[in-house]
Amino acid sequence: MAKYSNINSFNALKSLKVGQDDYQIFSLKTAQDRLGDLSKLPKSLKVLLENLLRFEDEKTVKKEDIEALVAWQKTKKSDHEIQYRPARVLMQDFTGVPAVVDLAAMRAAVKQAGSDPEQINPLSKVDLVIDHSVMVDFFGTDKAFEENVDIEMQRNGERYQFLRWGQSAFNSFSVVPPGTGICHQVNLEYLAQAVWLGESDGQKFAFPDTLVGTDSHTTMINGLGVLGWGVGGIEAEAAMLGQPISMLIPEVIGFKLTGKLREGITATDLVLTITQMLRKKGVVGKFVEFYGDGLADLPLADRATIANMAPEYGATCGFFPIDDVTLGYLRLTGRNDDRIALVEAYCKEQGLWRNAGDEPVFTDTLSLDMGTVEASVAGPKRPQDRVVLQDIPSTFRSLMELDLKPAKVEQERLISEGGAGAAIDAKQSALQNDDPHCVIDGKRYPLVHGDVVISAITSCTNTSNPSVMLAAGLLAKKAVEKGLQRKPWVKSSLAPGSKVVTDYLNASGLMPYLDQLGYNLVGYGCTTCIGNSGPLPKPIEDAIQCYDLNVASVLSGNRNFEGRVHPLVKTNWLASPPLVIAFGLVGSIRNDITKEPLGVDQNGQDIYLKDIWPTQAEIDEVLQKVNTDMFHKEYAAVFDGDESWQAIQIPQSKTYEWDEKSTYIRHPPFFEGIDKPAKPIQDIENARILAVLGDSVTTDHISPAGNIKKDSPAGRYLQEQGVDQKDFNSYGSRRGNHEVMMRGTFANIRIKNEMLGGEEGGNTIYVPSGEKMAIYDAAMKYQQDATPLVVVAGKEYGTGSSRDWAAKGTNLLGVKAVIAESFERIHRSNLVGMGVLPLQFVDGQTRQTLRLTGQEQLSIHGLSDDIEPHATLDIEVKRADGSTESFKVLCRIDTLNEVEYFKAGGILHYVLRNLIAA
Structure with missing residues (x-):
């Protein structure tokens, strides 16, 4: 039970009556009598202000914190640190499993220290949705869904048993079983309430629904007016255990939307345009709040689409205020009438309601007339790189540096000009002696x-x-009626975010046409977007490898980083669902589908995209099929699961019974010696460089989620444990096993270590001997010699998914510091949370200007228990020739709380030490 403020310095506590019910609220309207006018404060900051008023305790939240947030209206930026407590936590299974493993390990540590293990319990509501594990092994048949679910349960039975144990062992912890939907869509359609309820001292309180999630795209819920964003699993665990989230009062960028989308333009085109604009603007670490009268006609699903991609445009969140559109969506999705009435009354009372003409004060603004948006995709390697639809062929040609002749797909042949066409002589020979092709069902296709x-x-x-x-x-x-078919070399799939989607596709009579084109239901989950695209048909894989082809994927996702979708697919394009199908019909991104035909009909007539593109009137007509009964039906028993889930047997113990033979769930070493005093912070002497990396190194590069290669350190480990290659599963599914995950750190096949001249793959040079070896193997050799390690990188280090193993694995490899030009927000926080120093180059210096090749030894000076946020540290460089020089870096331990976490060895170590000492 939460304990809300009994200090109430600003006399904010009051009663709000809605219908027959009375609620206690911390009123912003009342508080402004003492705080001053709040009418121009961005609505996202009003949510933070209410949170501070409700949790004022003179320790974590002080009177001056509240005043600083109000004073923001004058300066529009602040370096003041606040402590924020979200109402709930959302998890998915890839990040949720290691989080529950950590909680289980913390219970074991507390028990070993002689304390009550049940002290480790979530203090706020936690929902975990299993959505990241289903893979597209089977596709293009009516049985694909059933077969994929069956193999998912076989592969992940041990993980699911562990999660079911967690659901029974921990309080306030619920699990949405596999085959239900994607966590963010389940959150949007069911879990979120817009206004949350809590109890304190026997009274009922109403306050804004807020959350953090262990997935970057938690931001999707901002479309519903719910303030939420992604954090690392480490930070989420701390929030569960009662630790506030330490943050600086953010800058807020206002994004004004006007006008309406033109005929034929989709929400996907809109979000890709907004993503490009905001990336160019520079909003990393900032809130984005959407406003403007264009919101009145922007459906909530479109708002959620825009909010979802906040990680791609770099913002902490993309917030939409609550209004009539929000209430309409709550009604459609079957939320309780009393709750909807409360949402309206509460938001209007608190100044959180969007009114026409609202113009809050923002740090900066930009605007978009939605009528100017063009049909777009994003790619080939980053979601912010928008390409106008007709420019895809020229973009690809520039990428390939090949002069591809325009011709029919069936007539095209590769023109090899050397270099880009083949990587090694054997492949060049194959290209010269035979046209690239594949054989499918006995038929040869280029x-x-x-x-x-x-x-x-x-x-x-x-x-x-x-x-x-x-x-x-x-x-x-329309494509089926015209006689078009998907190209045979295209692996097609449909993975909705909830069962409601298949309900309305069936109700509208459209599902059979998707099936006929091969877009059969394959599962309810992230699938291809998270890297669970499954294997390509063997003839396709063989041809790609034989001819060293740069082939493409087109997906309606939000991430297209290198090596993420499929290890053999180098260029990946984000597109709207109808465009995904259009590219499946034409089978190539070399064709300008705005001008060239997709195929021919039964009479041999060319069929163009415009011939099958639906009109807005047609879409509006079938939208009427989406109704509230569908949401009531699908969410009535959302936590129950199918027979396979219910049949899972679980131990009834409060501490987990670790199985040393398990290759999925292992007792992690993070909390060994937690009952002993933390070691003092000391300078790092004569560290070796494990890797020198470039710009935009993502968490996928650092800790991949996809396939485990047979000859990789993780693959060798699994084989040593008796696991066949066919049962490797993925890195994402093995996140409960630190032995796999530390071996997989920096193991992405697309990562480029400049110590090897930019060669792709997770290798490095073990400097003492000059040997080339896997990064894991080198790290273990350095550990044997007690040699500390550092990683050197460029800009935007750690972008992408909020992947805690990117920090945990770095820690377990013995890396003491990461030195980069800039960090992504969540990953920087995760590094601190695992006791790894994030250090930032200053004064325009980079790894290139400092001539860091990886052969140097680095000593980091200025570290002690007295370290302060944003301290300046000195790094001494000892080069291979014996010469030395030094440079300064900014320590990116950003807050006083983070200092305490770092001193304790990490954020969870801090919580545990305090519990054991109590």
């Missing part, structure tokens, strides 16, 4: 650079939006 081998309707961004999903169904219907 397969060349730019061919689409994956076409996937996937991910929370778009599958939560009925408009674009129904547009895909309508396009499929």
